[in-house]
Amino acid sequence: MACAPRIEINLAKIAHNAAALVALYGIKNIGLMGVTKAVCGAPEVAKVLLDEGFSMLADSKVVNLKKMKEAGLKADLVLLRAPALSEIDTVIKYADISLNTELSVIEKLSEEALKNHLVHKIIVMIEMGDLREGIMPATLETFIEKVVKLEGIKIVGIGVNFACFGGVKPNNAKMNELSLLATMIQTKFALPLSIVSGGNSANYNWFINATDVTKVNNLRLGESIYLGRETLNRQVIPGLYTDAFTLITEVIEAKIKPSMPYGEIGQNAFGEVPEFRDRGIMNRIILGIGKQDVLVSGLTPLLDIEILGSSSDHMVLNAKESKLQVGDEVTFNLNYGALLSIMTSPYVYKKYSHAL
Known part of the structure; x- marks a missing residue:
């Protein structure tokens, strides 16, 4: 008899969902981060995502990033939450990119990056109503002005979170605001911002109905891949498996x-x-x-x-x-x-x- 309790993980169904989502969002030139926190950074699952077209893997636990890096997976590894001051050394070691909101943390990342003779990439998270993490838009310009002076740090993008804490929906108005902030940063600071991350699996309905995704070119997907659903109403995304x-x-x-x-x-x-x-x-x-x-x-x-x-x-x-x-x-x-x-x-x- 097989071990019980057990969770049976169908990698073929995950692969199908991953490939379908890469193709779907690619229609409007939106790239995807594969969020691995729900599977604890399991290399078996992460490899499937890479095979199906994901190039970035994101997790909220440094130990999961370590697991994937030591498994030899070739991807940009993203720490999906702001680093704690107590883990700066391991963040620099195992995360290629981290999401950040605090200047004091970025200063420590800068110090550790210089010690290790490398440049650490960051995505600056902006608060747009869900009231989880993020810099208030009114203070963003001053914040960026201070960060760009730090050696060993490179701002590669900005991002925003929706529907994880406050349940706030991503919509055209929110995405337009994010795009305007991206334009401001690109113009004032001559930063190319290769990543403008508009949210997560909750962005599906916005994406389907948007005639113009403006500057948004990235989403961070977990539940859509694993359970085949968007996360505002838990509706099934057509053509995806919900029983992987x-x-x-x-x-x-x-x-x-x-x-x-x-x-x-x-x-x-x-x-x-x-x-x-x-x-x-x-x-x-x-x-x-x-x-x-x-x-x-x-x-x-x-x-x-x-x-x-x-x-x-x-x-x-x-x-x-x-x-x-x-x-x-x-x-x-x-x-x-x-x-x-x-x-x-x-x-x-x-x-x-x-x-x-």
């Missing part, structure tokens, strides 16, 4: 039990006081996986069964009429949060396949 990743779990208990806990009720393991509805006697199963391994709310079972809840390492389900028994396997589709948590868990076996 599936979670396989094993039944470790199957019993007929009441639907209501009995006894005096207090807090559960996570400090919650759970509430249950009396549904009579129920065919209940337990799977050997829980909140330590996966965002349970992000799972959708393929069988007609119902997730009742979970503890750290048990998931309890109403098996309904499925007749599941101990040792049987149960399969789930997953959303981005579930994918991120499963790939991060060392307790979930990763199984790669190449067949559609």
